[in-house]
Amino acid sequence: MTGAMATVGPSIGGVRLNNPLILAPMAGVTDQAFRVLCKEQGAALLVTEMISDRAFLYENAHTSTIVAFTPAERPIAAQLAGVEPETMAAAAAKLEREVAPDIIDINMGCPAPKIVKNHEGCSLMRDVPLAAAIVRAIASAVSVPVTVKTRKGWSEDQVNAVELAQAVVEAGAAGITVHGRVRGQYYSGVADWNIIRKVREALPSSVPVIGNGDVRDPESALRLMSETGCDAVMIGRAAMGNPWIFSRCLAAWRGEPVPPEATLAERVAMAGRHLDLLIALKGERTAVLEMRRHAPWYIHGFRGAAHVRALLVLATSPAELKATLSDFLHRS
Numbered sequence: 001m002t003g004a005m006a007t008v009g010p011s012i013g014g015v016r017l018n019n020p021l022i023l024a025p026m027a028g029v030t031d032q033a034f035r036v037l038c039k040e041q042g043a044a045l046l047v048t049e050m051i052s053d054r055a056f057l058y059e060n061a062h063t064s065t066i067v068a069f070t071p072a073e074r075p076i077a078a079q080l081a082g083v084e085p086e087t088m089a090a091a092a093a094k095l096e097r098e099v100a101p102d103i104i105d106i107n108m109g110c111p112a113p114k115i116v117k118n119h120e121g122c123s124l125m126r127d128v129p130l131a132a133a134i135v136r137a138i139a140s141a142v143s144v145p146v147t148v149k150t151r152k153g154w155s156e157d158q159v160n161a162v163e164l165a166q167a168v169v170e171a172g173a174a175g176i177t178v179h180g181r182v183r184g185q186y187y188s189g190v191a192d193w194n195i196i197r198k199v200r201e202a203l204p205s206s207v208p209v210i211g212n213g214d215v216r217d218p219e220s221a222l223r224l225m226s227e228t229g230c231d232a233v234m235i236g237r238a239a240m241g242n243p244w245i246f247s248r249c250l251a252a253w254r255g256e257p258v259p260p261e262a263t264l265a266e267r268v269a270m271a272g273r274h275l276d277l278l279i280a281l282k283g284e285r286t287a288v289l290e291m292r293r294h295a296p297w298y299i300h301g302f303r304g305a306a307h308v309r310a311l312l313v314l315a316t317s318p319a320e321l322k323a324t325l326s327d328f329l330h331r332s
Contacts, residue, residue: 009044010208010231013145013174015075015102017044017232019253020225021246022177022210024236025050025079025105025149028293031066033277035073037243037270042250045232046076050107053082053091067099077103077147081110083119083130085137092138092146103174104142106134108150108164111183122183125154128164132171139172149177149212149234152195155184165199169207176203177210177234187237190214197228210234217245218252241297243270264302264332268325271298275318284318291321299328 009017023030023038025047030038035046048067055063067078078101082088092104108131110121124131131148139146148168153159165176178199180191191213200209211230215221216238224233239245244262251258262270274294278287296309308328315321 010175012045012103012147012208015045015145017075019044019250020232021045021221021249021253022232022234023047023239023246024212024234025107026236026240028290029240031278031281031290032069032073033274033281034243034294035069035076036277037274038239038246039073041243042246043235043243044075045103046073047105048076048078048101050079050081050110053080053084053088056080056091057087057094067095067101069099069101075102077101077105079105079107079149080138081107081115081120082134083124085130085133088134089137089141093141096142096144101144103145103147104138105147105149105177106138106173108148108168109177109179111151111186116183122151122154125150125160125164125183126158128160128167131164132167135168135171135173145174146172147175147177148173149179151179152182152192155182158182159195161195162198162202165209166202169203173207175208175210177212178230180211180213193224193228196224196230200229200231208232212236215249218249218258221249222252241267241271241294241300264299264329267298268329271295271325272322274298275321279318288315288318288321291315291318295321295325299325302328302332304328304332 009020021043022045023043027049030049051063051066069076078095107121108124115121116123150164152161161178178196180193180195196211208231210232211224211228212234215233215235221233248258275291278290292313295312299305311324
Protein backbone atom coordinates (compact mmCIF):
# COMPACT_ATOMS: atom_id res chain seq x y z
CA MET A 1 0.00 0.00 0.00
CA THR A 2 1.33 3.43 -0.88
CA GLY A 3 0.28 6.92 -0.03
CA ALA A 4 -1.58 7.45 -3.30
CA MET A 5 -3.86 4.43 -2.93
CA ALA A 6 -6.25 5.53 -0.16
CA THR A 7 -8.08 8.62 1.00
CA VAL A 8 -9.48 7.41 4.32
CA GLY A 9 -8.31 5.14 7.08
CA PRO A 10 -9.91 1.92 8.29
CA SER A 11 -13.21 1.52 10.08
CA ILE A 12 -12.95 -0.12 13.49
CA GLY A 13 -16.33 -1.50 14.40
CA GLY A 14 -18.00 1.46 12.74
CA VAL A 15 -15.55 4.07 14.03
CA ARG A 16 -14.15 5.52 10.82
CA LEU A 17 -10.62 6.93 10.92
CA ASN A 18 -9.66 9.67 8.48
CA ASN A 19 -6.20 8.19 8.01
CA PRO A 20 -4.29 5.08 9.15
CA LEU A 21 -2.05 6.73 11.78
CA ILE A 22 -2.59 5.87 15.44
CA LEU A 23 -0.82 7.10 18.56
CA ALA A 24 0.24 4.17 20.75
CA PRO A 25 -0.59 4.11 24.45
CA MET A 26 2.56 4.79 26.50
CA ALA A 27 2.61 5.03 30.28
CA GLY A 28 3.78 8.42 31.46
CA VAL A 29 3.76 9.80 27.91
CA THR A 30 0.37 9.80 26.21
CA ASP A 31 -1.53 11.98 28.63
CA GLN A 32 -4.02 14.56 27.42
CA ALA A 33 -1.41 17.25 26.76
CA PHE A 34 0.68 15.07 24.48
CA ARG A 35 -2.37 13.55 22.80
CA VAL A 36 -3.60 17.01 21.85
CA LEU A 37 -0.29 17.82 20.17
CA CYS A 38 -0.31 14.55 18.20
CA LYS A 39 -3.93 15.07 17.19
CA GLU A 40 -3.09 18.49 15.82
CA GLN A 41 -0.33 16.93 13.74
CA GLY A 42 -2.68 14.41 12.18
CA ALA A 43 -3.01 11.32 14.39
CA ALA A 44 -6.35 9.76 13.43
CA LEU A 45 -6.86 7.77 16.62
CA LEU A 46 -5.52 8.43 20.10
CA VAL A 47 -5.22 5.85 22.87
CA THR A 48 -5.07 6.68 26.56
CA GLU A 49 -2.40 5.36 28.86
CA MET A 50 -3.21 1.91 30.16
CA ILE A 51 -5.45 1.77 33.23
CA SER A 52 -6.12 -1.06 35.66
CA ASP A 53 -9.65 -2.41 35.67
CA ARG A 54 -9.67 -2.67 39.47
CA ALA A 55 -8.19 0.77 40.00
CA PHE A 56 -10.89 2.29 37.81
CA LEU A 57 -13.66 0.30 39.48
CA TYR A 58 -12.45 1.42 42.90
CA GLU A 59 -12.41 5.04 41.70
CA ASN A 60 -8.71 5.66 41.98
CA ALA A 61 -8.31 9.40 41.36
CA HIS A 62 -5.14 9.04 39.27
CA THR A 63 -6.75 6.43 37.04
CA SER A 64 -9.75 8.67 36.42
CA THR A 65 -7.39 11.47 35.35
CA ILE A 66 -5.61 9.17 32.89
CA VAL A 67 -8.78 8.42 30.95
CA ALA A 68 -10.15 11.98 30.92
CA PHE A 69 -10.25 13.56 27.47
CA THR A 70 -11.80 16.41 25.53
CA PRO A 71 -14.19 16.21 22.54
CA ALA A 72 -11.40 17.49 20.28
CA GLU A 73 -9.47 14.27 20.92
CA ARG A 74 -12.11 12.02 19.38
CA PRO A 75 -12.00 9.38 18.14
CA ILE A 76 -10.18 8.01 21.18
CA ALA A 77 -9.70 4.56 22.69
CA ALA A 78 -9.39 3.89 26.41
CA GLN A 79 -6.99 1.06 27.15
CA LEU A 80 -7.85 -1.37 29.93
CA ALA A 81 -5.68 -3.98 31.65
CA GLY A 82 -6.78 -6.86 33.84
CA VAL A 83 -7.09 -10.61 34.01
CA GLU A 84 -10.59 -11.47 35.26
CA PRO A 85 -13.39 -11.36 32.67
CA GLU A 86 -15.97 -10.21 35.23
CA THR A 87 -14.00 -7.24 36.56
CA MET A 88 -12.78 -6.29 33.10
CA ALA A 89 -16.38 -6.26 31.85
CA ALA A 90 -17.51 -4.20 34.84
CA ALA A 91 -14.70 -1.69 34.33
CA ALA A 92 -15.44 -1.47 30.60
CA ALA A 93 -19.13 -0.82 31.28
CA LYS A 94 -18.20 1.89 33.76
CA LEU A 95 -15.79 3.40 31.22
CA GLU A 96 -18.51 3.56 28.60
CA ARG A 97 -21.02 5.01 31.04
CA GLU A 98 -18.80 7.63 32.70
CA VAL A 99 -16.10 8.43 30.13
CA ALA A 100 -17.67 7.42 26.81
CA PRO A 101 -14.59 6.53 24.74
CA ASP A 102 -15.16 5.63 21.12
CA ILE A 103 -13.29 2.32 21.51
CA ILE A 104 -12.20 0.17 24.43
CA ASP A 105 -8.82 -1.45 23.89
CA ILE A 106 -7.59 -4.43 25.91
CA ASN A 107 -3.91 -4.63 26.74
CA MET A 108 -2.49 -8.05 25.97
CA GLY A 109 0.97 -6.84 25.01
CA CYS A 110 2.56 -4.96 27.91
CA PRO A 111 5.86 -6.70 28.82
CA ALA A 112 6.49 -4.86 32.12
CA PRO A 113 7.30 -7.22 35.02
CA LYS A 114 4.79 -5.59 37.36
CA ILE A 115 2.06 -6.26 34.78
CA VAL A 116 2.92 -9.80 33.72
CA LYS A 117 3.46 -10.98 37.31
CA ASN A 118 -0.28 -10.37 37.78
CA HIS A 119 -0.93 -12.47 34.64
CA GLU A 120 -2.02 -9.32 32.79
CA GLY A 121 -0.69 -7.69 29.64
CA CYS A 122 1.46 -9.98 27.50
CA SER A 123 0.99 -12.80 30.00
CA LEU A 124 -2.52 -13.29 28.59
CA MET A 125 -0.93 -14.60 25.40
CA ARG A 126 -0.09 -17.75 27.37
CA ASP A 127 -3.79 -18.38 28.03
CA VAL A 128 -5.72 -17.92 24.80
CA PRO A 129 -9.04 -19.20 26.20
CA LEU A 130 -8.85 -16.66 29.02
CA ALA A 131 -7.95 -13.88 26.57
CA ALA A 132 -10.98 -14.79 24.48
CA ALA A 133 -13.19 -14.92 27.58
CA ILE A 134 -12.12 -11.39 28.53
CA VAL A 135 -12.97 -10.07 25.07
CA ARG A 136 -16.29 -11.89 25.06
CA ALA A 137 -17.24 -10.49 28.48
CA ILE A 138 -16.33 -6.92 27.55
CA ALA A 139 -17.97 -7.07 24.13
CA SER A 140 -21.17 -8.23 25.82
CA ALA A 141 -21.00 -5.44 28.39
CA VAL A 142 -20.47 -2.42 26.10
CA SER A 143 -21.87 -1.04 22.86
CA VAL A 144 -18.62 0.51 21.58
CA PRO A 145 -16.08 -1.50 19.57
CA VAL A 146 -13.58 -3.60 21.50
CA THR A 147 -10.01 -4.00 20.24
CA VAL A 148 -6.94 -5.87 21.45
CA LYS A 149 -3.28 -4.87 21.52
CA THR A 150 -0.91 -7.80 21.56
CA ARG A 151 2.55 -8.98 20.56
CA LYS A 152 4.19 -11.60 18.38
CA GLY A 153 4.09 -14.00 21.32
CA TRP A 154 5.32 -14.62 24.83
CA SER A 155 8.67 -15.93 23.56
CA GLU A 156 10.26 -17.15 20.35
CA ASP A 157 9.22 -20.65 21.43
CA GLN A 158 5.65 -19.46 22.00
CA VAL A 159 4.76 -17.37 18.95
CA ASN A 160 0.97 -17.44 18.81
CA ALA A 161 -0.19 -14.04 17.59
CA VAL A 162 -2.25 -15.64 14.82
CA GLU A 163 -3.98 -18.06 17.18
CA LEU A 164 -4.71 -15.31 19.69
CA ALA A 165 -5.97 -12.94 16.99
CA GLN A 166 -8.38 -15.52 15.60
CA ALA A 167 -9.67 -16.36 19.08
CA VAL A 168 -10.30 -12.77 20.18
CA VAL A 169 -11.95 -11.85 16.89
CA GLU A 170 -14.22 -14.87 17.22
CA ALA A 171 -15.01 -13.61 20.73
CA GLY A 172 -16.03 -10.18 19.46
CA ALA A 173 -12.92 -8.04 18.92
CA ALA A 174 -13.44 -5.47 16.16
CA GLY A 175 -9.74 -4.94 15.52
CA ILE A 176 -6.29 -5.98 16.68
CA THR A 177 -2.89 -4.33 17.01
CA VAL A 178 0.17 -6.55 16.69
CA HIS A 179 3.58 -5.47 17.98
CA GLY A 180 6.19 -7.50 16.14
CA ARG A 181 8.27 -8.42 19.20
CA VAL A 182 7.98 -11.16 21.80
CA ARG A 183 7.69 -10.27 25.45
CA GLY A 184 11.37 -10.87 26.25
CA GLN A 185 12.50 -8.34 23.66
CA TYR A 186 10.58 -5.52 25.33
CA TYR A 187 11.39 -2.74 22.83
CA SER A 188 14.86 -3.87 21.76
CA GLY A 189 16.06 -5.71 18.69
CA VAL A 190 14.11 -5.70 15.44
CA ALA A 191 10.35 -6.02 15.17
CA ASP A 192 9.17 -8.99 13.09
CA TRP A 193 6.76 -7.51 10.57
CA ASN A 194 6.18 -10.94 9.08
CA ILE A 195 3.96 -11.88 12.03
CA ILE A 196 1.81 -8.83 11.33
CA ARG A 197 1.39 -10.03 7.74
CA LYS A 198 0.40 -13.50 8.96
CA VAL A 199 -2.24 -12.05 11.29
CA ARG A 200 -3.60 -9.89 8.47
CA GLU A 201 -3.86 -12.91 6.19
CA ALA A 202 -5.57 -15.01 8.87
CA LEU A 203 -8.38 -12.59 9.70
CA PRO A 204 -11.42 -11.42 7.73
CA SER A 205 -10.77 -8.25 5.74
CA SER A 206 -13.54 -6.55 7.72
CA VAL A 207 -11.40 -6.71 10.87
CA PRO A 208 -8.60 -4.13 10.72
CA VAL A 209 -5.10 -5.18 11.70
CA ILE A 210 -2.85 -2.44 13.03
CA GLY A 211 0.91 -2.87 12.70
CA ASN A 212 3.21 -1.74 15.50
CA GLY A 213 6.97 -1.77 15.92
CA ASP A 214 9.95 0.02 14.35
CA VAL A 215 7.97 2.78 12.64
CA ARG A 216 10.41 5.68 12.88
CA ASP A 217 9.61 7.85 9.87
CA PRO A 218 7.31 8.15 6.85
CA GLU A 219 9.31 5.63 4.85
CA SER A 220 9.02 2.89 7.48
CA ALA A 221 5.33 3.63 8.02
CA LEU A 222 4.51 3.11 4.36
CA ARG A 223 6.82 0.11 4.13
CA LEU A 224 5.09 -1.58 7.08
CA MET A 225 1.73 -1.19 5.37
CA SER A 226 3.08 -2.33 2.02
CA GLU A 227 4.94 -5.38 3.31
CA THR A 228 2.25 -6.65 5.68
CA GLY A 229 -1.02 -5.41 4.20
CA CYS A 230 -1.96 -4.02 7.61
CA ASP A 231 -4.75 -1.46 7.65
CA ALA A 232 -3.14 1.09 9.96
CA VAL A 233 0.10 1.89 11.74
CA MET A 234 0.52 2.53 15.46
CA ILE A 235 3.39 4.86 16.34
CA GLY A 236 4.86 4.91 19.83
CA ARG A 237 8.42 5.78 20.81
CA ALA A 238 9.14 7.64 17.57
CA ALA A 239 6.49 10.19 18.57
CA MET A 240 8.09 11.07 21.90
CA GLY A 241 9.21 14.67 21.61
CA ASN A 242 8.26 14.43 17.95
CA PRO A 243 4.52 14.83 17.29
CA TRP A 244 5.46 15.97 13.77
CA ILE A 245 5.96 12.34 12.82
CA PHE A 246 2.21 12.19 12.24
CA SER A 247 2.09 15.14 9.85
CA ARG A 248 5.10 13.79 7.97
CA CYS A 249 3.67 10.26 7.72
CA LEU A 250 0.29 11.66 6.74
CA ALA A 251 1.82 13.59 3.85
CA ALA A 252 3.64 10.47 2.66
CA TRP A 253 0.47 8.39 2.89
CA ARG A 254 -1.40 10.99 0.83
CA GLY A 255 1.35 11.00 -1.77
CA GLU A 256 2.26 14.59 -0.98
CA PRO A 257 5.72 16.10 -0.39
CA VAL A 258 6.92 15.15 3.08
CA PRO A 259 7.70 18.16 5.29
CA PRO A 260 11.27 18.32 6.60
CA GLU A 261 12.12 17.32 10.15
CA ALA A 262 11.24 19.97 12.72
CA THR A 263 13.95 22.52 13.36
CA LEU A 264 15.42 23.09 16.80
CA ALA A 265 13.45 26.34 17.04
CA GLU A 266 10.22 24.48 16.27
CA ARG A 267 11.07 21.82 18.82
CA VAL A 268 11.79 24.33 21.57
CA ALA A 269 8.55 26.15 20.80
CA MET A 270 6.57 22.90 20.89
CA ALA A 271 8.19 21.89 24.17
CA GLY A 272 7.11 25.23 25.63
CA ARG A 273 3.56 24.67 24.45
CA HIS A 274 3.59 21.16 25.82
CA LEU A 275 4.63 22.55 29.20
CA ASP A 276 1.85 25.15 29.10
CA LEU A 277 -0.73 22.45 28.39
CA LEU A 278 0.56 20.37 31.28
CA ILE A 279 0.36 23.35 33.61
CA ALA A 280 -3.25 24.00 32.62
CA LEU A 281 -4.11 20.34 33.21
CA LYS A 282 -2.06 19.44 36.26
CA GLY A 283 -0.63 22.57 37.86
CA GLU A 284 2.91 23.90 37.81
CA ARG A 285 4.56 21.46 40.21
CA THR A 286 3.36 18.29 38.46
CA ALA A 287 3.87 19.85 35.03
CA VAL A 288 7.52 20.61 35.74
CA LEU A 289 8.17 17.12 37.09
CA GLU A 290 6.59 15.52 34.03
CA MET A 291 8.20 17.91 31.55
CA ARG A 292 11.61 16.95 32.86
CA ARG A 293 10.98 13.65 31.09
CA HIS A 294 9.48 15.08 27.90
CA ALA A 295 11.79 18.05 27.27
CA PRO A 296 14.96 16.03 26.56
CA TRP A 297 13.14 14.09 23.85
CA TYR A 298 12.40 17.33 21.99
CA ILE A 299 16.09 18.17 21.64
CA HIS A 300 17.41 14.64 21.20
CA GLY A 301 20.00 14.36 18.44
CA PHE A 302 21.15 17.98 18.48
CA ARG A 303 24.74 18.78 19.36
CA GLY A 304 25.12 19.60 23.03
CA ALA A 305 21.78 18.07 23.97
CA ALA A 306 23.31 15.70 26.53
CA HIS A 307 24.55 18.59 28.66
CA VAL A 308 21.20 20.36 28.43
CA ARG A 309 19.36 17.19 29.45
CA ALA A 310 21.29 17.21 32.70
CA LEU A 311 20.08 20.76 33.35
CA LEU A 312 16.49 20.04 32.37
CA VAL A 313 16.08 17.21 34.85
CA LEU A 314 17.09 19.58 37.65
CA ALA A 315 14.69 22.40 36.69
CA THR A 316 12.30 23.40 39.45
CA SER A 317 10.00 25.87 37.68
CA PRO A 318 8.39 26.44 34.27
CA ALA A 319 10.53 29.54 33.79
CA GLU A 320 13.69 27.56 34.42
CA LEU A 321 12.69 24.85 31.97
CA LYS A 322 11.87 27.35 29.26
CA ALA A 323 15.01 29.39 29.90
CA THR A 324 17.20 26.29 29.66
CA LEU A 325 15.65 25.35 26.31
CA SER A 326 15.88 28.93 25.04
CA ASP A 327 19.55 29.20 26.00
CA PHE A 328 20.26 25.96 24.16
CA LEU A 329 18.49 27.26 21.07
CA HIS A 330 20.37 30.55 20.98
CA ARG A 331 23.74 28.92 21.59
CA SER A 332 23.27 26.34 18.85
